Amino acid sequence: MSMENNSAAPNSEPPDENGLAVLSGFQVFLESGLREIGGVLRRFETSRCEVLVLETVPGNPAALLKMVVTHPNEGRIILERAGLAFTDYRLVGVVLPDGVQPLLRILLPLAQGNVLVRATHSVLFPGKKRLAVLLEAEPVARAVEILLTHGFNLVPPALLDEETQG
Numbered sequence: 001m002s003m004e005n006n007s008a009a010p011n012s013e014p015p016d017e018n019g020l021a022v023l024s025g026f027q028v029f030l031e032s033g034l035r036e037i038g039g040v041l042r043r044f045e046t047s048r049c050e051v052l053v054l055e056t057v058p059g060n061p062a063a064l065l066k067m068v069v070t071h072p073n074e075g076r077i078i079l080e081r082a083g084l085a086f087t088d089y090r091l092v093g094v095v096l097p098d099g100v101q102p103l104l105r106i107l108l109p110l111a112q113g114n115v116l117v118r119a120t121h122s123v124l125f126p127g128k129k130r131l132a133v134l135l136e137a138e139p140v141a142r143a144v145e146i147l148l149t150h151g152f153n154l155v156p157p158a159l160l161d162e163e164t165q166g
Helices: 033-042 072-081 102-112 140-149 158-165
Strands: 023-030 051-058 063-069 085-095 116-125 130-138
Touching: 023 033, 023 072, 033 051, 033 063, 051 116, 063 072, 072 158, 085 140, 102 116, 102 130, 102 140, 130 140
Parallel strands: none
Antiparallel strands: 023 063, 023 085, 051 063, 085 130, 116 130
16 A cells, blocks of 8 residues: 555644644534425535535434535535534545555554544545545544554545535
8 A cells, every 4th residue: 555645734624633634524403303404405506515425313303414515614604694503523534545445444444543433425526536435533633643654645625625616
């Protein structure tokens, strides 16, 4: 495996405890449950924010909507203007390596390092033509450290701001 690395470079996103920037997603609280999803998504129709990841966590009667968008600062503004209750959550983006079992090659070192991976989301960045995986991992700083040590290419947060510009 190559040891070259395009690691996450700090930008306007909040850094984690080690000073490394990570990707930011949103957890939106839907008081009336899943029937609110259409209204939330329609707010992004006329923006340049592309929805990359969408996950629903149904509840009774409320629900949680997890999403990752390009242009996260603009996505934050859209959610604020809508008056929606939301929080940020952090993800680590990793370019899938070539070869056999690429996701497994990423997950095994994390498991061996006692990093909990709650969810994985595969994403094809349109302008880059490379498949990446976004990991909901805890602790984030340890996940980044392990991935960098094993030579994986991390997705820099600035990439989310580049996607619809070209």
